[in-house]
Amino acid sequence: MSASDADVGAVVTGIGVTAPTGIGIHAHWQSVLDGKTGIGRITRFDPESYPVRYAGQVPGFAARERVPGRLIPQTDHWTHLALAAADDALGDAGVDPAGLPEYEMAVVTSSSSGGTEFGQHEMERLYRNGPSWVGAYQSIAWFYAATTGQVSIRHGMRGPCGVICAEQAGGLDALGQARRLARSGYRLVVSGGTDASLCPYGLSAQLATGRLSTVDDPTRAYLPFDAGASGYLPGEGGAILIVENGRHARERGAGEGYGSILGYAAGFDPPPGSERPPALRRTVTAALADARLAPGDVDVVFADAAGSPDLDAAESAAITAVFGQRGVPVTAPKTLTGRLYGGGAPLDVATALLAVRDGVVPPTVGVTRPDPDLDLVLGEPRELPLRRALVLARGHGGFTAAMVVGTSRRR
Amino acid sequence: MTSFTLDDLRELLGSIAGVDEFTDLSGDIADVPLADLGYDSLAMLELAGHVQRRYGVSIPDEAVERMTTPRGTVDYINAQFATVG
Missing domain, CATH: 3.40.47.10 (Thiolase/Chalcone synthase)
Structure with a gap:
């Protein structure tokens, strides 16, 4: 950009x-x-x-x-x-x-x-x-x-x-x-x-x-x-x-603040029983396209982390389809708060911007037998250079959204 | 006969519609427009509901339009007391 x-x-x-x-x-x-x-x-x-x-x-x-x-x-x-x-x-x-x-x-x-x-x-x-x-x-x-x-x-x-x-x-x-x-x-x-x-x-x-x-x-x-x-x-x-x-x-001298909202997309799941896939994968792809970024430009994913086996499997499949198996660090700090509904994704975006600021991925807490397809950050914060984070959110009934936040600078 | 005073109004406004650092209800407020004190028509509807329940008098919603100052409000409520004896 x-x-x-x-x-x-x-x-x-x-x-x-x-x-x-x-x-x-x-x-x-x-x-x-x-x-x-x-x-x-x-x-x-x-x-x-x-x-x-x-x-x-x-x-x-x-x-x-x-x-x-x-x-x-x-x-x-x-x-x-x-x-x-x-x-x-x-x-x-x-x-x-x-x-x-x-x-x-x-x-x-x-x-x-x-x-x-x-x-x-x-x-x-x-x-x-x-x-x-x-x-x-x-x-x-x-x-x-x-x-x-x-x-x-x-x-x-x-x-x-x-x-x-x-x-x-x-x-x-x-x-x-x-x-x-x-x-x-x-x-x-x-x-x-x-x-x-x-x-x-x-x-x-x-x-x-x-x-x-x-x-x-x-x-x-x-x-x-x-x-x-x-x-x-x-x-x-x-x-x-x-x-x-x-x-x-x-x-006014505020620069880029904590970072930019680089990309966003929304989708809606097909009705129950449909053979069409959930909206998450194409919503992620659309958010990346909106940000004019490739999957490799994303340094961390803040997962929706619904906590039900079927919804977790669907999210894992969407992340893996876009980023590859264990292709990107994934985390869910909402394990510390529970799901906050209308407040959940804004808190995730705030946390993601703080993570980018400090170059550290906060951990997912409590998980001991993680999905092997995901590089889930567990136990301790993981320090690494971060420029962009993808935040995912799904609402009951089919609401789906994805947002890319971080620095607009390429390097 | 029961009577409703300016102090009763102060107490009710404070407890049901709240006060903040910008509101001083303690002074000579009898003729200050309630809107200037920060109490809108919704606050007066809330007040009317409390007065009706506490004193058993009837205050129609339209009456709120006439409650534009503390003095007018106190006078109106006392007039309603008189009608029920």
């Missing part, structure tokens, strides 16, 4: 993290490198009577310390996590939105569950007491666009705003839309996303897929690409990223 291409590209200049691995980039990255898990017994409600009792939860998050008091009773926990991460991301980018034209800033986030915890509380009031007991804020707190809307209002960002709901793939789709906006001239886009659906109603909805692990051991329940894979554990949180127009970022 030439310098002029980088100028019109989309760069990530700020990252905010509220995840089971910690609050803030530094805590998150340290946990990831140390293999420190954020998965434990669910504490947001008593999970004793549920078949899934472990999840990734954000440690030490206090809305009172991180969210404007006015917004706390008006918004769900999932939005609280995003508002805090958005503040951190803007601070990290060194951007003061108050000094920028409001119509040149946009907000595009992903959400898979909306405000289920808030919604459950209001539904309990409806069924126990009656309609007049349902709070007025239910109307704005639980729908998918609430986070985007609150970030937009709080920071005075009136450019194109939206929310993408594509389960775990939605985070890449949101960043893909952010890149599209940045390249078309919008100055900056607050993007990424969070999810937080660890309440009885939310967990029950997740159980319906049959994809969650019921293994009663938090260290053995979520083992993607392992012979003992049994499903996944859910988690809460995610990451908010500041995506800027490359020229604007360079002009």
Whole structure:
């Protein structure tokens, strides 16, 4: 890619993290490198009577310390996590939105569950007491666009705003839309996303897929690409990223930031029973073509890592088809957080950019009998020069997305 | 007869619609537009719901349009108290 291409590209200049691995980039990255898990017994409600009792939860998050008091009773926990991460991301980018034209800033986030915890509380009031007991804020707190809307209002960002709901793939789709906006001239886009659906109603909805692990051991329940894979554990949180127009970022001295969004593609699986193959392989190929890169230009793959034997085999087959057997290092730091749905892929992109920055691939944790076709990075971080990472994400129901991030410089 | 005071309103607004560092409800706010204090129509709907449940009076949704200042809100709520005796 030439310098002029980088100028019109989309760069990530700020990252905010509220995840089971910690609050803030530094805590998150340290946990990831140390293999420190954020998965434990669910504490947001008593999970004793549920078949899934472990999840990734954000440690030490206090809305009172991180969210404007006015917004706390008006918004769900999932939005609280995003508002805090958005503040951190803007601070990290060194951007003061108050000094920028409001119509040149946009907000595009992903959400898979909306405000289920808030919604459950209001539904309990409806069924126990009656309609007049349902709070007025239910109307704005639980729908998918609430986070985007609150970030937009709080920071005075009136450019194109939206929310993408594509389960775990939605985070890449949101960043893909952010890149599209940045390249078309919008100055900056607050993007990424969070999810937080660890309440009885939310967990029950997740159980319906049959994809969650019921293994009663938090260290053995979520083992993607392992012979003992049994499903996944859910988690809460995610990451908010500041995506800027490359020229604007360079002009204000932010350079390429953490790196560029070099390529992106989305696909959708054929219906169950179809003889056509899953969308992942062609989505990866399309993302590489969009980035004008060859498979050999990718230094590491952050896997979707669904944790079910059939989905893991399909992902392994797609990676192997594009990169060859053990042809590229593969990792899944989400083994420390569980799958975060709308927040999962943004956190993976953030982690991938930090990996490129520091030249180290964080490990997949807990896996002891890995798929022999994959060069899965296990146990310890692996230091190697990294320029580009491929992030994969699949959402329940067929959503598929792939994104290439890293430096736009060839060498 | 029950009466509803400005302090009752302050307490309710703070607990149901939140306060932040930019809001000072302690001063002479009786005639300050609620919108300027940061409370929109949704906040007033929420307030109306709490008043109805706490005091057993009826406040139609349209009444919220008349609750534009703390004084007007307190007066309206007291008038509703009077109708139920």
